[in-house]
Amino acid sequence: MRYDLIIFDCDGVLVDSEVISCQVHAEMLTAHGYPISAEDVHARFLGRSARAARDEVEAELGHPLPEAYGTEIRALMTRRFTELLQPVAAIHETLAALTLPMCVASSGTLERVQSSLRITALHDRFAPHIFSATQVRHGKPAPDLFLFAAAQMAVPAARCLVIEDSVPGITGARAAGMTVFGFHGGSHCRPDEAARLQQAGAEATFNDMRQLPGMIQ
Numbered sequence: 149m150r151y152d153l154i155i156f157d158c159d160g161v162l163v164d165s166e167v168i169s170c171q172v173h174a175e176m177l178t179a180h181g182y183p184i185s186a187e188d189v190h191a192r193f194l195g196r197s198a199r200a201a202r203d204e205v206e207a208e209l210g211h212p213l214p215e216a217y218g219t220e221i222r223a224l225m226t227r228r229f230t231e232l233l234q235p236v237a238a239i240h241e242t243l244a245a246l247t248l249p250m251c252v253a254s255s256g257t258l259e260r261v262q263s264s265l266r267i268t269a270l271h272d273r274f275a276p277h278i279f280s281a282t283q284v285r286h287g288k289p290a291p292d293l294f295l296f297a298a299a300q301m302a303v304p305a306a307r308c309l310v311i312e313d314s315v316p317g318i319t320g321a322r323a324a325g326m327t328v329f330g331f332h333g334g335s336h337c338r339p340d341e342a343a344r345l346q347q348a349g350a351e352a353t354f355n356d357m358r359q360l361p362g363m364i365q
């Protein structure tokens with residue numbers, strides 16, 4: 149066995165959140181004078197931190213978004229996730245079939261990740277091994293979060309396998325010296341996704357979670 153730990157991204161890998169999330173961001177930005185489609189939010193901001201995305205938007209707008217923007221978007225996101233969020237197809241049976249230690253490393257806040265995992269009944273499988281970009285200095289595509297997760301789990305980076313659905317996530321995992329598999333089975337994924345993930349450094353790509361146990365052997 150090549151690995152002692154599997155590090156899962158959350159959004160787009162464990163929970164099928166990206167379509168909902170991109171839609172909420174597009175609605176909120178458009179309402180605040182920055183017209184953008186859910187598709188463009190996906191192309192530009194997927195896998196990056198909310199802070200980095202907001203900085204870029206504010207630089208283009210030439211002024212900051214209102215102070216309440218963060219609170220408003222969090223409230224709308226919570227409402228939509230509570231109503232609509234689903235686990236990624238076959239993730240429960242896949243996790244049950246894996247015997248290696250596992251943890252979560254997400255660009256989301258700890259509160260958001262824990263909430264998403266609770267809504268989809270995945271929380272207890274990972275807790276307390278749930279890590280957030282808010283716990284490190286630099287989020288993805290920097291390697292910091294992956295190195296932090298590996299250190300918390302006491303596993304050397306070279307023995308970690310990362311499952312990611314975004315280019316910044318794959319870039320960060322590779323910069324951490326880890327092997328990455330690119331998952332492109334989320335409902336947000338486009339037909340060219342596998343090629344993009346491979347180009348970013350994914351060793352293998354797959355679009356059905358049930359393939360994962362066999363790929364690890």
Ligand SMILES: [Mg+2]
Nearest residue numbers: 157159160313
């Ligand atoms: Mg993701």
